[in-house]
Amino acid sequence: MHEQGIDQKDIAEADLRTRRGVFRAVAFRDPVDGHEHMALVRGDVRGREDVLVRMHSECMTGDIFGATRCECGDQLGSALDAIVREGAGVLVYLRGHEGRGIGLVAKVRTHILQDDQGLDTVDSATAIGLPVDVRDYGPAARILRHLGVRAVRLMSNNPDKVSALESYGVAVAARVPLLVPVSDDNIRYLTAKRDRLGHDLPQLDTPARGAVVDGAPVSEVR
Ligand SMILES: Nc1nc2c(ncn2[C@@H]2O[C@H](COP(=O)(O)OP(=O)(O)OP(=O)(O)O)[C@@H](O)[C@H]2O)c(=O)[nH]1
Ligand SMILES: [Zn+2]
DSSP: OOOOOOOGGGEEEEEEEETTEEEEEEEEEOTTTOOEEEEEEESOOTTOSOEEEEEEEOOIIIIITOOSSSSHHHHHHHHHHHHHHHTOEEEEEETTOGGGGTOHHHHHHHHHHHHHHOOOTTHHHHTTTOOSOOOOOHHHHHHHHHTTOOEEEEEOSOHHHHHHHHTTTOEEEEEEOOOOOOOTTTHHHHHHHHHHHOOOOGGGTOSSTTSSOOSSOOOOBO
C-alpha cells in the first residue's frame, strides 16, 4: 500500500518557549484529513523505540478555557510536564478531534443533554444521532513517522488508542497512564468513560480521591 508522507510545503517548525519548557513546535497540514495539527517535540526522538508520546484530542473547553467537567486541560499540562521530566518526547495536538470527532457545536449539545437530562457522554451523543467516537489517528502516525519515531510509550488511559495507532503501523511499546485527580466536577465524566468506554481509570477506585497521580509515568501497562 502506498503510504502518504507529509510534503515539505505542508510543514514548518520553530522553537517554542512555553511556561512548561522549550519545545520544537512542528506545525503540519495532514495530507489526508487536511487539518493543521501541531507536534511539540522535546529532545532527541529520531530512531528511538521508547519515545514518550501523547496524542491529545482537541478540547477547546478544557484545553483553552480550563473547563473542569472533563480532564483534558489537566492531561495536556501533565503530558507536557512528563515529557520535560523525561527529557524527550512528543505531544501531538490533534485538530478535528473536538467532541471525539463530532465537532464543537455537537459537543456542547451533548453537554445540554448531560446537564438537563442526566445522560452520560455516550448516550448524549447517540440521543442526537451522532457517533460516540470518530477520531482518526492517521495524522499522529504520519508525523511520528516523519519525526523518525520507531516505537512509542503512549500516554493514555484509553486502550483503543493503542490499537488505533498500531493499525497505522506505529509500534506501541507500552501504555503509560495519564491520570488526573477525581473531583466533583469530573467524576460523572470519568465514571462514564470507565464504565461505557472501557478506559482504565484506577483513581476512581482509590478512597483518597483527589490525592492521586499527577501524570507522571507511574506504571507502564503491557
Ligand atoms: N462528544 C463528547 N465529546 C467530549 C465530551 N467531553 C469531552 N469530549 C471530547 O473528548 C475528547 C477526549 O477524549 P476522551 O474520551 O476524554 O479521552 P481519550 O482521548 O479517549 O483518552 P485519554 O488518552 O486517556 O485522554 C476531546 O476531543 C473532547 O473534546 C462530551 O461530553 N461529549
Ligand atoms: Zn475535554
